[in-house]
Amino acid sequence: MQQDAAKTGKGERTKARIVDAALVLFREHGYDATTMRMVAERAGVSLGNAYYYFKSKEVLLQAFYKEMHDAHVAASQEVLSSSNKLHDRLLGVLQARIDVTEPYRRFAALLFRQAADPDSPLNPFHEASRATREEAIQLFEVVIEGANVKVPKDLAKELPELLWTYSMGIVLFWIHDRSEDSARTRKLAAHTSDIVVKLIRLASNPLLRPLRKRVLELLRDFRVTG
Amino acid sequence: MQQDAAKTGKGERTKARIVDAALVLFREHGYDATTMRMVAERAGVSLGNAYYYFKSKEVLLQAFYKEMHDAHVAASQEVLSSSNKLHDRLLGVLQARIDVTEPYRRFAALLFRQAADPDSPLNPFHEASRATREEAIQLFEVVIEGANVKVPKDLAKELPELLWTYSMGIVLFWIHDRSEDSARTRKLAAHTSDIVVKLIRLASNPLLRPLRKRVLELLRDFRVTG
DNA sequence: CGCCGTTTTTGAACATGTTCAAGAAAGGAA
DNA sequence: TTCCTTTCTTGAACATGTTCAAAAACGGCG
Numbered sequence: 001m002q003q004d005a006a007k008t009g010k011g012e013r014t015k016a017r018i019v020d021a022a023l024v025l026f027r028e029h030g031y032d033a034t035t036m037r038m039v040a041e042r043a044g045v046s047l048g049n050a051y052y053y054f055k056s057k058e059v060l061l062q063a064f065y066k067e068m069h070d071a072h073v074a075a076s077q078e079v080l081s082s083s084n085k086l087h088d089r090l091l092g093v094l095q096a097r098i099d100v101t102e103p104y105r106r107f108a109a110l111l112f113r114q115a116a117d118p119d120s121p122l123n124p125f126h127e128a129s130r131a132t133r134e135e136a137i138q139l140f141e142v143v144i145e146g147a148n149v150k151v152p153k154d155l156a157k158e159l160p161e162l163l164w165t166y167s168m169g170i171v172l173f174w175i176h177d178r179s180e181d182s183a184r185t186r187k188l189a190a191h192t193s194d195i196v197v198k199l200i201r202l203a204s205n206p207l208l209r210p211l212r213k214r215v216l217e218l219l220r221d222f223r224v225t226g
Numbered sequence: 227m228q229q230d231a232a233k234t235g236k237g238e239r240t241k242a243r244i245v246d247a248a249l250v251l252f253r254e255h256g257y258d259a260t261t262m263r264m265v266a267e268r269a270g271v272s273l274g275n276a277y278y279y280f281k282s283k284e285v286l287l288q289a290f291y292k293e294m295h296d297a298h299v300a301a302s303q304e305v306l307s308s309s310n311k312l313h314d315r316l317l318g319v320l321q322a323r324i325d326v327t328e329p330y331r332r333f334a335a336l337l338f339r340q341a342a343d344p345d346s347p348l349n350p351f352h353e354a355s356r357a358t359r360e361e362a363i364q365l366f367e368v369v370i371e372g373a374n375v376k377v378p379k380d381l382a383k384e385l386p387e388l389l390w391t392y393s394m395g396i397v398l399f400w401i402h403d404r405s406e407d408s409a410r411t412r413k414l415a416a417h418t419s420d421i422v423v424k425l426i427r428l429a430s431n432p433l434l435r436p437l438r439k440r441v442l443e444l445l446r447d448f449r450v451t452g
Numbered sequence: 453c454g455c456c457g458t459t460t461t462t463g464a465a466c467a468t469g470t471t472c473a474a475g476a477a478a479g480g481a482a
Numbered sequence: 483t484t485c486c487t488t489t490c491t492t493g494a495a496c497a498t499g500t501t502c503a504a505a506a507a508c509g510g511c512g
Contacts, residue, residue, distance in 0.1 A: 262498075271461075274463070277500065
């Protein structure tokens with residue numbers, strides 16, 4: 001059962017070639033300027049063949065996001081393995097994302113373009129992208145687990161997703177941020193992550209259990225994600 | 227200087243015909259299913275002529291949004307002229323929007339699709355749509371002005387835009403809401419508007435002035451809109 | 453009216469995402 | 483090997499947003 005490229009199913013290899021071509025071209029010319037014909041040609045297949053493997057140009061983006069996410073996780077490792085302070089870890093992960101995705105700001109905008117369409121399979125809240133989303137949320141699980149904070153069980157259960165949602169808010173701001181090196185977004189992340197950490201500490205106070213319960217229930221009831 | 231249709235500049239009339247055709251077709255078939263050729267034909271002009279007046283299909287949407295907004299304002303009048311309770315007024319306006327735009331939920335999704343693109347002229351945060359945005363914000367000015375609440379000056383200045391932002395959040399939720407008659411969004415609006423009103427009261431407390439100042443400053447610093 | 457610059461209109465052409473019928477290749481069963 | 487089914491591949495065609503050069507209509511001016 002060897003996994004040699006030569007042995008891998010032919011289809012698999014063709015598919016990989018198409019993704020690779022798309023990634024290079026997306027990076028080089030951006031999404032809009034990259035045509036499916038360019039992708040097909042670079043991959044050495046016919047136009048129709050590209051569509052045999054990818055139902056639309058849009059789904060080719062998923063490969064790009066996956067790659068960005070992997071890079072983000074890798075870039076997050078440094079902070080996550082060097083500090084156990086919640087604020088450092090949270091802010092570090094947010095900054096890592098900016099660092100990694102900075103050159104591809106316009107792609108992030110596309111992500112939100114899709115996010116707005118309830119029927120798009122790329123919508124991060126959509127069922128079809130559950131896997132991708134859960135992987136992203138997992139990163140925030142790690143952020144919390146490795147931090148020296150005690151959060152009550154009920155909150156702990158929801159916290160990763162809450163932080164992910166918060167981070168999506170940062171991304172949304174970042175998309176519109178025209179400042180040099182995304183300086184404004186970095187500032188926003190620093191400010192708000194501080195507040196978020198304080199809120200978590202506050203919410204963990206046993207005295208606030210009833211209020212916390214009510215708020216968490218509300219959030220659960222109106223959760224957007226499947 | 228009579229404004230007879232017959233006397234209005236020829237260009238104006240053609241332009242109006244195109245908009246009218248677009249509105250009817252958008253309503254009937256939706257945005258995607260309406261082609262520029264259909265619009266042109268219905269308007270009785272050539273395809274190229276439609277593009278002479280409207281740079282793209284997208285900008286034709288603006289006319290649609292304008293119409294929806296006007297309908298929303300009209301539908302809001304009832305509550306606004308019958309109650310001076312802040313909560314009733316705020317929730318009433320939110321509900322009016324749901325009532326009015328319910329049949330066009332998919333259009334709202336398009337709005338956010340554009341909102342995600344920082345360069346789109348339809349982006350509600352964009353400079354180009356400042357007029358539209360300010361008109362929408364104005365509605366919330368009325369909501370506050372007619373309510374029997376005293377808010378400190380510094381907060382009062384920002385409040386309309388804050389409420390507008392909040393209402394955009396409700397819209398974002400609504401886009402993904404598949405429940406019958408948008409029931410979930412209505413519930414969300416009821417819950418959150420209550421909280422919002424309480425927060426406004428709380429924030430107006432003179433004792434909280436320093437905190438309020440800090441938060442408002444933060445908001446001003448990181449305002450997304452122009 | 454006849455001329456000229458501007459505005460409006462047209463129809464054809466183009467670019468590109470997507471579909472599809474038909475053929476080629478691959479992989480087994482007999 | 484031969485035949486059949488499934489998988490893969492192709493190239494042409496289609497739909498539609500958009501552009502553009504040229505023609506037509508318009509509006510004043512002499």
